[in-house]
Amino acid sequence: MPTPVKSVLPVVLLGCGGVGRYLLRHIVSCRPLHANQGVSIRVVGVADSSSLLVAEDVHSSGLDDALLTNLCAAKSAGSPLSSLLGQGKYQLFQNPEARSKVIDAATTLGRTTGLVLVDCSATYDTVSLMKDAVDHGCCIVLANKKPLTGAYEDFQKLVSNFRRIRFESTVGAGLPVIASVTRIIASGDPVSRIVGSLSGTLGYVMSELEDGKRFSEVVKTAKSLGYTEPDPRDDLGGMDVARKALILARLLGQQISMDNINVESLYPSELGPDKVSSKDFLESGLGHLDKGMEERVKAASSRGNVLRYVCEIESTGCQVGLKELPKDSALGRLRGSDNVVEIYSRCYESSPLVIQGAGAGNDTTAAGVLADIMDLQDLFQKTA
Amino acid sequence: MPTPVKSVLPVVLLGCGGVGRYLLRHIVSCRPLHANQGVSIRVVGVADSSSLLVAEDVHSSGLDDALLTNLCAAKSAGSPLSSLLGQGKYQLFQNPEARSKVIDAATTLGRTTGLVLVDCSATYDTVSLMKDAVDHGCCIVLANKKPLTGAYEDFQKLVSNFRRIRFESTVGAGLPVIASVTRIIASGDPVSRIVGSLSGTLGYVMSELEDGKRFSEVVKTAKSLGYTEPDPRDDLGGMDVARKALILARLLGQQISMDNINVESLYPSELGPDKVSSKDFLESGLGHLDKGMEERVKAASSRGNVLRYVCEIESTGCQVGLKELPKDSALGRLRGSDNVVEIYSRCYESSPLVIQGAGAGNDTTAAGVLADIMDLQDLFQKTA
Numbered sequence: 001m002p003t004p005v006k007s008v009l010p011v012v013l014l015g016c017g018g019v020g021r022y023l024l025r026h027i028v029s030c031r032p033l034h035a036n037q038g039v040s041i042r043v044v045g046v047a048d049s050s051s052l053l054v055a056e057d058v059h060s061s062g063l064d065d066a067l068l069t070n071l072c073a074a075k076s077a078g079s080p081l082s083s084l085l086g087q088g089k090y091q092l093f094q095n096p097e098a099r100s101k102v103i104d105a106a107t108t109l110g111r112t113t114g115l116v117l118v119d120c121s122a123t124y125d126t127v128s129l130m131k132d133a134v135d136h137g138c139c140i141v142l143a144n145k146k147p148l149t150g151a152y153e154d155f156q157k158l159v160s161n162f163r164r165i166r167f168e169s170t171v172g173a174g175l176p177v178i179a180s181v182t183r184i185i186a187s188g189d190p191v192s193r194i195v196g197s198l199s200g201t202l203g204y205v206m207s208e209l210e211d212g213k214r215f216s217e218v219v220k221t222a223k224s225l226g227y228t229e230p231d232p233r234d235d236l237g238g239m240d241v242a243r244k245a246l247i248l249a250r251l252l253g254q255q256i257s258m259d260n261i262n263v264e265s266l267y268p269s270e271l272g273p274d275k276v277s278s279k280d281f282l283e284s285g286l287g288h289l290d291k292g293m294e295e296r297v298k299a300a301s302s303r304g305n306v307l308r309y310v311c312e313i314e315s316t317g318c319q320v321g322l323k324e325l326p327k328d329s330a331l332g333r334l335r336g337s338d339n340v341v342e343i344y345s346r347c348y349e350s351s352p353l354v355i356q357g358a359g360a361g362n363d364t365t366a367a368g369v370l371a372d373i374m375d376l377q378d379l380f381q382k383t384a
Numbered sequence: 385m386p387t388p389v390k391s392v393l394p395v396v397l398l399g400c401g402g403v404g405r406y407l408l409r410h411i412v413s414c415r416p417l418h419a420n421q422g423v424s425i426r427v428v429g430v431a432d433s434s435s436l437l438v439a440e441d442v443h444s445s446g447l448d449d450a451l452l453t454n455l456c457a458a459k460s461a462g463s464p465l466s467s468l469l470g471q472g473k474y475q476l477f478q479n480p481e482a483r484s485k486v487i488d489a490a491t492t493l494g495r496t497t498g499l500v501l502v503d504c505s506a507t508y509d510t511v512s513l514m515k516d517a518v519d520h521g522c523c524i525v526l527a528n529k530k531p532l533t534g535a536y537e538d539f540q541k542l543v544s545n546f547r548r549i550r551f552e553s554t555v556g557a558g559l560p561v562i563a564s565v566t567r568i569i570a571s572g573d574p575v576s577r578i579v580g581s582l583s584g585t586l587g588y589v590m591s592e593l594e595d596g597k598r599f600s601e602v603v604k605t606a607k608s609l610g611y612t613e614p615d616p617r618d619d620l621g622g623m624d625v626a627r628k629a630l631i632l633a634r635l636l637g638q639q640i641s642m643d644n645i646n647v648e649s650l651y652p653s654e655l656g657p658d659k660v661s662s663k664d665f666l667e668s669g670l671g672h673l674d675k676g677m678e679e680r681v682k683a684a685s686s687r688g689n690v691l692r693y694v695c696e697i698e699s700t701g702c703q704v705g706l707k708e709l710p711k712d713s714a715l716g717r718l719r720g721s722d723n724v725v726e727i728y729s730r731c732y733e734s735s736p737l738v739i740q741g742a743g744a745g746n747d748t749t750a751a752g753v754l755a756d757i758m759d760l761q762d763l764f765q766k767t768a
Contacts, residue, residue: 006547030572037546037570162421163390163762168567174731176567176739180560186421186758187558187751188414330740333717338735347558347748351722353741355560356714357732364731367571374570378547378762 006038007377010058010109012045012102014129015121016081019143019169020046021072022366023120028065030370039377043068045105049121051081052098053090058105059113063090103132110136114380116373119144120366131157134164139379141372143169143365148250149243152257155250164379166372171244172198172339172359174368179375180355181251184345191252193344194313195352198244200337200360201227201235202266202309206322207335210306215293216286223282227337231278236266238309242320245311249318256318264321266293266309300324306332330354390422391761394442394493396429396486398513399505400465403527403553404430405456406750407504412449414754423761427452429489433505435465436482437474442489443497447474487516494520498764500757503528504750515541518548523763525756527553527749532634533627536641539634548763550756555628556582556723556743558752563759564739565635568729575636577728578697579736582628584721584744585611585619586650586693590706591719594690599677600670607666611721615662620650622693626704629695633702640702648705650677650693684708690716714738 011027013020027041034041042062045054053071055061063071067088074083082092093101102117106129109115115138119126127147130140131154140158142148148155148167159165168178177196184191197203204227208218219236222228228235242263249256269275271285300307305324308331312319325332330352334340339359342352358364395411397404411425418425426446429438437455439445447455451472458467466476477485486501493499499522503510511531514524515538524542526532532539532551543549552562561580568575581587588611592602603620606612612619626647633640653659655669684691689708692715696703709716714736718724723743726736742748 026572033572174568174571174573175737176560176564179563179567183552183560183563183755183759184558184751187755188410188417189558189751328719335712336735347745347751348741351720351742353559353739355737355739357737358735361731367568367573367731371567371571375567 003036003038005035005040006382007380008040008042008113008382009116009373009377009380010042010044010062010113011116011118011373012047012105013043013118013120014047014102014126015119015144016046016048016071016075017120017122018362019365019369020118020120021075022362023118023369024068024072026366026370028068031065034374039374041373044109044115045102046071046081047098047102048075048081049123050095050098052093052101053081053084054093054101054105056089056091058109061089064088099129102129106133106136106138110138114139116141116376118142118369118373119147120369122146124150127154134158134160137164139164139166139376141165141369141376142167143369145170145243145247149246149258152250152255164376166375167247168372169365169368170247172196172341172355172357173361173365174371175339175341175355175357175359177248177341177355178251180353181248181343184343184347184353185252189345189347191343191345192315194248194252194341195310195331196244196248196339196341197308197310197331197334198339198341198359199235199241199309200339200358201232202238202241203334203339204337206306206308209293209297210301214290216290219286220282231273231281233267233271233273233278233281238263238265238320241309241311245313245318245320248311249313252313254313254318260318262317262319262321266322296322308332308334330356387420387422389419389424390766391764392424392426392497392766393500393757393761393764394426394428394446394497395500395502395757396431396489397427397502397504398431398486398510399503399528400430400432400455400459401504402746403749403753404502404504405459406746407502407753408452408456410750410754412452415449418758423758425757428493428499429486430455430465431482431486432459432465433507434479434482436477436485437465437468438477438485438489440473440475442493445473448472483513486513490517490520490522494522498523500525500760502526502753502757503531504753506530508534511538518542518544521548523548523760525549525753525760526551527753529554529627529631533630533642536634536639548760550759551631552756553749553752554631556580556725556739556741557745558748558755559723559725559739559741559743561632561725561739562635564737565632565727568727568731568737569636573729573731575727575729576699578632578636578725579694579715580628580632580723580725581692581694581715581718582723582725582743583619583625583693584723584742585616586622586625587718587723588721590690590692593677593681594685598674600674603670604666615657615665617651617655617657617662617665622647622649622704625693625695629697629702629704632695633697636697638697638702644702646701646703646705650706680706692716692718714740
C-alpha cells in the first residue's frame, strides 16, 4: 500500500549551475524515497541568471521530471534555460520580468500552500527577492553565503522567522554544522567558542606544508588538482572562510559584519589582483612567499605545534587566519581537504564536539540543501 | 516587545532520576530563551517508577516551575514524588492507576493540542504505554534505549510516524548522530556503513591499554574514576554498545534484533555474573585476562594498528567487539572517554563524516532530549 502524501513542498530554485543542477537531480532521483516518507517536492520554478522557467499553474502543477532532467543536461552543457523552449508545459520569462514572476509565485503560494525559495546562486542579487519572500510567509533555503553575509539588517530579516530558514550548506557543504549548533543552542547549552578549518583548499595547503613542501609548489599542485579557484588568491585571501565565520558568528547571536572580522591573507597586498596578474602571481610572485611561510611552519614545529588556517569565533571577537595548534588536537591532526569544526559549550567544555568530513563538492552541497528542504516538511502538512 | 507564543508543547515525562531531573532543570532554566523563540514547554505530568504527578487541568495548565524545582531537589535527595504532597496544584496517582492516567492524558491531548511523551527511564516497561500514545497521535522522545531495542515490531510501531519521534540521546548522549544520519538519509545519500566507539568506558580502557598498562589495572582505575557501572562487567560485556548499534542499524532500515548482532564480551562466560561475584571478578578473575589482552594489543601494534571496541553496521551485518584499526584513523586516534562515529555514504565515501565528543553524562544527555523536544515544535504551532 503506498504511503499517503502528508506534505507537499512547492519549490522555486534560484541558480541551476553546479549545486542547483545536482539538487534537481537529487530531487528527481529521491522521488520513491520521499514518497515512502509521505513527502512530495513540487518544483514550480527554476531560474538562472537570465530567465525563469515556471509551471503553467503554480497552484497545482510542477515542472515535470523529464523537463528537469533535460534542464540539468542543458545546464551541464553550458546552454541557457531558454534552450529548452518547446520541451514541455511551462512558461518562460526573461529578466527583468523573471524576477517579478518569482515574486508573484511567492505572493500567491507563500500564504496558501507555502513555498520554499532555494538559493543556489552565488550572487548578492537574490537578497531583495528573498526578503520579499519572507514577508509573504515563504521558507528560505540557502547554499549561497552572500545574502547572509551582507548588511546585518538583511541577515536579521532573513532569519526573523528562524523555523522557516535553513542554510546548512553555506558552511562545510553537507556537514551538519549549522544543524548541530542550532540543536545545542535550542537545548540551552551556550556555545562559547567555535574553531574550524572551513576551506578544503587551505586545509590541503597547510597539511602539505607540514610535510616540508614549499608553499609555491603546494599551491600550484592544489590548483592542478582543481582544489583552488581559477585564481588561487580567491582562496588564499581568506574571504570565503571569513564569510563562513560570519554566518557562524551571527548564528551565535553576534550582531557583526565582515568589517568586524580580522582576516589574514596568505599573500601581501603588493601581490593582489589589482597589482599583479594571476599568471605573474603563480609564476613569480608566489615564490617570494616560500621563505616566510617555511619559517613560520618551522617555528610552530619547534614548539610541537602545526599551523592551520582557521576561523575562531568567540564572544570577544572573530578571527580568520593562521594559527598554531597542538599536533594532537582535532584541527592539528587534520590531513588533506576535509573540513573540521570544533564546538565548545557547557556540555562540550574540556573536550569539544567535533564534526569532520568533506566540506565541498556539488554533490555533497546539494545533498545538504535537500536535507534542509526535507527538514521543513512539518510546515507543509496537508490538512486532513 | 515580547515574541508571541507560536508553539506550546505539552510534555509528560516518564522517569525523573538522573537524566529526567536534568531535563526538568533545563526546561525551567531555558524559559526565557524559548520564550524568545516563541516556544513554551508545558510540563503536564512527571512520573517515577511508582507515581505520577499531573497538572489539575491538563488542557490548560502545567506543573509550575517552583514545583518542578522542588521535584528535582526531592529526586536528587532520593525522595519519591509522593514526598512533594501539598506543595502545589496537582494530582498524585500511584501505580497501577498512574499508568492509566498517563493514557488518559495521551488520549485527551494527543488528538487536540498534541502531547510529547518523553521517556528518560531505563526500563522496558514503558513500551506499551508509548505504543498506545503513538496510536493517539502523540509524539515520542526517548533517552531510554530499551523500547527501541526490544521486538522489531515495537520499534516499527514507535517509528511508524517518523516525524513524531526523536531518539538522539539513545546513541552518544547529546552528540548529533541520529539527527545527522537522518539528514543524510533524507537527502537520498545512502549510508553504507557506520563504525563507532560508543562506550566512553571502553574507549578509555582501550586507549589506556595502548600505553602499555595492564587490563586489570585499567578497569580498576576506570571503576574508581566512576567511568564504569558498579559491576564493570555491565560495560565489558558490550550489551550497552550492542543496543546502540541495533538502534543505528534499524535507523538504516535493517529489520534485525539483538539476536542478529555478534557481540564480543571482554570477559569469558566462566567469569560471568552467574558464576563469579563482582568482588571476586575484580580481585582475582580480571587478572587472568591481562596476558591475553596484552598479546592482542601487541599484535595489533606490530602491524601499526591499535585495538578499539567498536560497533560496525554494514549491509552485510552488525558486529560489536574489538577491532584492529589504523592508528591514524578517527577511531584509532581516539583518546580518553569521548565517543566517535564514522559515517560512510556516497558523499562521504573515501573519507567518512566523523562526529566526536562526550557521549555520556546526565547534563549532555538531557540537553540532547531537550533539543529533540524543541525539534518537534513545528507540529505544535498555534493556529492564528
